[in-house]
Amino acid sequence: MSNPLLTPIEYLKGVGPKRAEVLTAELGIFRFRDLLYHFPFRYVDRTKYYTIAEIQTFSTEIQVKGKMTSLREIGEGKKKRLIATFQDKTGSVELIWFRTTKWQMDKFRALLQKPIIIYGKPTIFNQKINFTHPEIEEPDSEKATKGLLPVYSNTELAQKKGINNRVFQTMQLEVWKLVGNYIKENLSEQICRVYQLTSRKKAFQHIHFPNSVRELEEAQKRLKFEEFFYLHLSLQTQKAIGKRNFRSHAFKELGTYFNDFYFNHLSFNLTNAQKRVLKEIRANLAKEQQMNRLLQGDVGSGKTIVAFLTMLMAADNGFQSLLMAPTEILAQQHYYGLKEEADKIGFKIALLTGSAKTTDRRIIHEQLENGSLDILVGTHALIEDKVRFKNLGLAIVDEQHRFGVAQRAKLWRKATRPPHILIMTATPIPRTLAMTLYGDLDISIIDELPAGRKPIKTVHRRDKDRLAVFNFIKNEVNKGRQAYIVYPLIDESEKMDYKDLMDGYESITRYFPLPDYAVSVVHGQMKPADKDFEMQRFVKGETQIMVATTVIEVGVNVPNASIMVIESAEKFGLSQLHQLRGRVGRGAEQSYCVLMTGNKLNETAQRRIQTMCETNDGFRIAEVDLELRGPGNVMGTQQSGILDFKIADLQTDKPIFTAAKNAAETLVTKDPQLSQPENASIKEFFIAYHQKKLGWAHIS
Numbered sequence: 001m002s003n004p005l006l007t008p009i010e011y012l013k014g015v016g017p018k019r020a021e022v023l024t025a026e027l028g029i030f031r032f033r034d035l036l037y038h039f040p041f042r043y044v045d046r047t048k049y050y051t052i053a054e055i056q057t058f059s060t061e062i063q064v065k066g067k068m069t070s071l072r073e074i075g076e077g078k079k080k081r082l083i084a085t086f087q088d089k090t091g092s093v094e095l096i097w098f099r100t101t102k103w104q105m106d107k108f109r110a111l112l113q114k115p116i117i118i119y120g121k122p123t124i125f126n127q128k129i130n131f132t133h134p135e136i137e138e139p140d141s142e143k144a145t146k147g148l149l150p151v152y153s154n155t156e157l158a159q160k161k162g163i164n165n166r167v168f169q170t171m172q173l174e175v176w177k178l179v180g181n182y183i184k185e186n187l188s189e190q191i192c193r194v195y196q197l198t199s200r201k202k203a204f205q206h207i208h209f210p211n212s213v214r215e216l217e218e219a220q221k222r223l224k225f226e227e228f229f230y231l232h233l234s235l236q237t238q239k240a241i242g243k244r245n246f247r248s249h250a251f252k253e254l255g256t257y258f259n260d261f262y263f264n265h266l267s268f269n270l271t272n273a274q275k276r277v278l279k280e281i282r283a284n285l286a287k288e289q290q291m292n293r294l295l296q297g298d299v300g301s302g303k304t305i306v307a308f309l310t311m312l313m314a315a316d317n318g319f320q321s322l323l324m325a326p327t328e329i330l331a332q333q334h335y336y337g338l339k340e341e342a343d344k345i346g347f348k349i350a351l352l353t354g355s356a357k358t359t360d361r362r363i364i365h366e367q368l369e370n371g372s373l374d375i376l377v378g379t380h381a382l383i384e385d386k387v388r389f390k391n392l393g394l395a396i397v398d399e400q401h402r403f404g405v406a407q408r409a410k411l412w413r414k415a416t417r418p419p420h421i422l423i424m425t426a427t428p429i430p431r432t433l434a435m436t437l438y439g440d441l442d443i444s445i446i447d448e449l450p451a452g453r454k455p456i457k458t459v460h461r462r463d464k465d466r467l468a469v470f471n472f473i474k475n476e477v478n479k480g481r482q483a484y485i486v487y488p489l490i491d492e493s494e495k496m497d498y499k500d501l502m503d504g505y506e507s508i509t510r511y512f513p514l515p516d517y518a519v520s521v522v523h524g525q526m527k528p529a530d531k532d533f534e535m536q537r538f539v540k541g542e543t544q545i546m547v548a549t550t551v552i553e554v555g556v557n558v559p560n561a562s563i564m565v566i567e568s569a570e571k572f573g574l575s576q577l578h579q580l581r582g583r584v585g586r587g588a589e590q591s592y593c594v595l596m597t598g599n600k601l602n603e604t605a606q607r608r609i610q611t612m613c614e615t616n617d618g619f620r621i622a623e624v625d626l627e628l629r630g631p632g633n634v635m636g637t638q639q640s641g642i643l644d645f646k647i648a649d650l651q652t653d654k655p656i657f658t659a660a661k662n663a664a665e666t667l668v669t670k671d672p673q674l675s676q677p678e679n680a681s682i683k684e685f686f687i688a689y690h691q692k693k694l695g696w697a698h699i700s
């Protein structure tokens with residue numbers, strides 16, 4: 001018989017084509033296997049029935065036997081509520097539903113005065129115990145739910161179509177009957193023994209039908225371990241493959257370009273962190289094996305010069321480099337910055353962005369192909385297939401989280417042998433996450449700012465303090481400083497969002513009038529040429545104030561700018577606030593960041609603002625961000641998809657994470673090919689797992 005795990009869900013008893021369609025569209029359940037992997041997200045304690053007299057407020061959900069004695073609707077429109085009185089021999093409580101449908105109303109009415117079981121979480125309101133949105137069941141419909149009752153995540157639409165929790169339980173029972181015996185073990189006996197893991201079959205059974213808390217916990221541990229284990233195994237193998245198989249070019253020489261620049265043209269001393277990172281890169285490039293390195297460094301830590309020196313290493317060995325940035329403005333800034341350095345040693349560099357003229361484009365293409373260009377800087381335009389290099393040896397990608405995986409793949413194909421790859425990011429990523437996300441990359445960290453930088457002073461001000469803030473800006477501007485005033489932009493395509501910005505711009509120009517002051521404005525809907533013009537005016541110091549949306553978020557470098565005012569700061573995420581603040585504090589002057597907010601802040605917004613005021617340390621900020629938002633939301637994790645765990649949680653399951661990592665490492669060391677018979681089941685599962693994830697795993 002064929003493997004029933006792969007049977008389309010519509011063939012499950014009680015499902016059929018209509019429900020199957022809903023299950024697929026709403027919950028991504030296509031096959032029996034997907035249903036099995038649709039784990040409960042919580043459990044209701046059904047080990048006993050409570051009487052109403054026994055009820056206090058509990059942290060878990062409970063079940064009570066009794067009957068509804070009355071049912072009434074109160075309120076109008078959106079405030080309409082349905083309230084039922086529910087009694088047993090010992091007392092009565094209220095059941096409350098908001099937003100009820102006629103269908104529900106009819107159903108409840110039919111149940112009046114009949115014995116029922118309710119389950120839900122009791123709460124106290126107006127000194128009365130009540131249950132909000134309890135689930136209701138007739139006693140005779142009770143099935144295999146004596147122990148801990150699983151509750152499945154669901155969508156409103158699916159519920160409307162009749163797929164409620166009850167139906168889920170029934171489906172799980174049905175599917176288990178058919179597939180239970182087909183659940184194959186995918187860990188070795190040894191791993192199960194050492195890490196005290198229950199069998200895979202038992203784990204799946206008990207995650208859906210636990211008889212006790214203990215069984216449930218064993219099931220959870222096993223399934224979480226498995227998820228982390230295969231992730232680690234995959235990362236381990238990626239790393240090994242990267243190390244073993246991909247031959248790039250060995251940059252053996254440190255030649256004239258590098259030495260001349262390093263000894264005669266560096267305009268400052270490198271920090272120790274920069275030197276250390278350069279050594280790491282150098283050691284890596286000297287070998288033929290392809291470099292895949294992530295260069296992490298907080299904003300202002302000086303990644304650009306490291307990138308440039310790395311390009312010189314390539315040039316000394318006869319290779320071209322490219323640097324790819326996420327936006328035109330950033331590409332331009334990199335270009336101008338690098339050109340200044342490149343000119344010192346007669347190094348050829350060009351800029352290629354989407355807005356380049358056709359003739360310029362043609363010249364650049366030519367020079368790239370005949371090898372007279374050493375460096376190409378640009379945006380996505382760089383990776384178009386038309387752009388060909390004579391001998392690309394190094395690709396540097398700035399702020400990689402803005403680039404899709406497919407774009408990185410294109411880079412890979414630009415040369416007969418893959419170029420060395422250096423990914424720069426200013427987004428500090430907590431250690432555990434970095435390991436997980438970039439397990440296939442080597443990591444270099446610049447953890448030191450250039451000497452003489454004064455820490456930025458950050459303060460929180462309310463809208464009512466705006467005048468004082470303006471006065472403060474005026475004082476600083478009168479001393480020769482420059483200021484950014486940034487407005488949030490929720491949707492780049494929304495015209496409405498510009499209203500705040502333009503209102504702000506108007507009041508600022510009134511407060512800072514010509515001819516004594518000049519104000520620039522930059523936002524995402526301007527033409528690139530206009531944006532550029534305004535940016536350049538600010539960069540050259542012709543304007544003192546830059547009013548902008550978050551287009552200036554990353555990379556822009558104006559050392560004379562010492563004030564960053566962030567309007568509606570509560571609307572920004574932590575990493576974005578940190579990025580924005582990083583635009584100042586780049587010169588020798590004391591810099592300031594002012595976070596403007598409304599009067600009312602919710603708890604997380606308060607925590608974000610407070611964190612910003614307390615620390616400048618990007619890694620610390622990233623930790624708080626992770627804590628507040630969960631790993632799935634930290635910058636850079638969304639696109640990757642690799643943190644879409646079914647059951648494991650990076651934050652709360654650290655011990656299991658570490659155990660699984662040890663297990664994977666030990667296995668790869670002992671049996672790298674997974675060729676031992678006892679590891680056959682791992683190998684089989686891993687190949688399938690890998691095929692699914694290969695999309696991201698192969699790249700960079």
Ligand code: ADP
Pocket residue numbers: 268269270271274297298299300301302303304305426450451555557559586
């Ligand atoms: P980021 O890491 O954010 O890309 P940049 O490379 O733009 O930082 O550097 C920020 C500023 O610091 C630039 O003006 C750069 O010239 C300067 N800088 C970089 N390294 C040093 C150093 N070792 N000493 C002094 N200034 C430096």
Ligand code: MG
Pocket residue numbers: 303304555
């Ligand atoms: Mg930068």
